Amino acid sequence: MTVSTDEPVTSAPAANVLDELKWRNLLSISTDEAELRKTLGSGSVTYYAGFDPTGPSLHIGHLVQILTMRRLQQAGHRPLALVGGATGLIGDPRPSAERVLNSPEVVAGWVERLRGQIEPFLDFTGPNAATMVNNLDWTSGLSAIEFLRDVGKHFRVGKMLAKDVVSTRLNSEAGISYTEFSYQILQSMDFLELNKRYDCTLQIGGSDQWGNLTAGTDLIHKARPEAAVHALATPLITKADGSKFGKSEGGAVWLDPEMTSPYAFFQFWLNCEDAKIIDYLRVFTFRTAGQIAELEESATSRPQAREAQRALARDMTSLVHGELAASRVEEASKALFGGGDLTGLDAGTLGDALGELPKAQLRRGEHLLVDVLVAAGLAKSKSDARRTLSDGGAYVNNVKVTGGEVATVSTADLLHDRWILVRRGRRQLAALELVGE
Structure with missing residues (x-):
């Protein structure tokens, strides 16, 4: 994964970073806001966020914490990015059911993958250089007796039982194991x-x-009463209807380009709803207040232009996948709808773009476009396809079809010897793949 460092930087002085977080709607709750403000304004603070390797990739929900870490570092504070090789072996309890425990070998592999995804966002040089840490380093040699005597004695079961997810699980048929019940002790440690x-x-x-x-x-506070510490929570990012943000029709939007292609990643941000677009620009981008105000004015007066969505999609794809990938997928997005040159797209980018469309597969050779429109789901029947052709509403590789119902497609129309883009009207697209010898 490539992270761009060319985004507009709005890093605030250390004394003002809390105001920056509040303006970006990144401060939901803190242990003592007034004291935290004083602490952040008095010099460099070492802070951390933890990420559990419960899968092979982080998703865009994790970006809220990663980018908050980046903002704090830009303000002069020192980040510790923890990838939990120990807590990842347990897993934070879910409200629904017990997690499936993964093998130590699998979790260790995921630790390395997640480290590789987080590291590009932080600066590992200079006086407030970031450090990557792994909680397996201080738990692997810890005996059960030491754990119970030195850590467990500070926890009260009644308070642990009152935690929402624990209470939910206790009142469900699934129940909760001692393993998952102990997760909060491990994370606290x-x-x-x-x-x-x-x-x-x-x-x-x-x-x-x-x-x-x-x-x-x-x-x-119990184990080291002389230490003054703080906690800061960011709000959950939601859609306008209150549902959780960060999922497409195919599931989570991953940072790993093999799990969510850069094109699909770009399209996710491009399709963000108008009602929340300014909130997302504040949370996820490094654009200034002035730049966001301009995009807000555009979103209000010219919503059909979707300039705010395009800025968000470009910024986020550049940030996560790099400038080159962002340029390629932006060109692909335009080209699919006739705004660019399809033949100029590289095979990988074109394949990713067409992979997001409805698809049909036919044997290599020549096929009537009437049949192709039906096979690709762009027409309900052959008669419907014939009407589309007679009305001049069919396009092959963005070229308007003029041959009527006898028009055909063949291997001569293939892009990168594999794909043909078929379009009905302005917005209905499908990908035809010719396979076989």
Whole structure:
């Protein structure tokens, strides 16, 4: 994964970074906002966010924490990015059912993949250089007796039972194992260890993790009463209807380009709803208040131009996949609808773009376009396809078809010897793949 460093930078002075986070709607709750403001304004603060390797890739929901870490570092503070090789072996309890435990070998592989996705967003040089950490380093040699005596004694079961997800699971048929019940103790121990090892005094995370965040501050208050520590939670990012943001029709939008192609990634942001587009620009981009105000004016007065969505899609694709990938997928997005040169797209980008469309497969050779329109789902029947052709509404590789119902497509129309783009009207697209010898 390539991360662009050319985005507009709005890093605030250390004293103002909390105001920057609030303006970007990135501050949901904190342990003591007034004291945290004073702490952030008095010098460099070491802070951390944790990411569990419960899969082979992070998704765009994780970007909220990663980019918040980046903003804090730009303001002069020092980040610790924790990928939980230990907590990833357990998994944060889900409200629905017990997680499937993955093998240590699988989790170790995911740790390396996630590290590789996080590292490009942070600066590992200079006085506030970032550090990658793994909680397996301080848990792998810990005995059960040490864990119970030195850490477990500071937790009260009643308070642990009151946690929403624990309560939900206890009242369900699935119940909850002692393994998952103990997760918050392991995560709390991370903050304690980072406070001892790196003088880390701030943990950030999502508001859905607030119970785990405050469990960490509580543990430090008991085990190291002389330490002053804070927790800061960002809000959950939602759609206009209140549902969780970050999923496409195919599921989560991943940072790994093999799991979500750069083209699909670009299209996800491009299709963001008008009602939330300015919120997303604040949360996810590094555009200035002035730049976002201009895009807000455009979204209000010229919503059909979708300039705000295009800016968001371009910024996010550049940030995660690099400028070159962003340029390629932007050209592909235009070309699919007749605004660019299809033949100029490289095979990978074209394949990713066409892979997002309805598809039909036919044997290599010559085929009536009437049959192709039906096979690709662009016409309900042959008679419907004939009407489309007679009305001049069919396009092959963005070229208007003039041959009427006897028009054909063949291997001569193939792009990169594989694909043919078929379009009905302005917006209905499908990809035809000719296969075989």
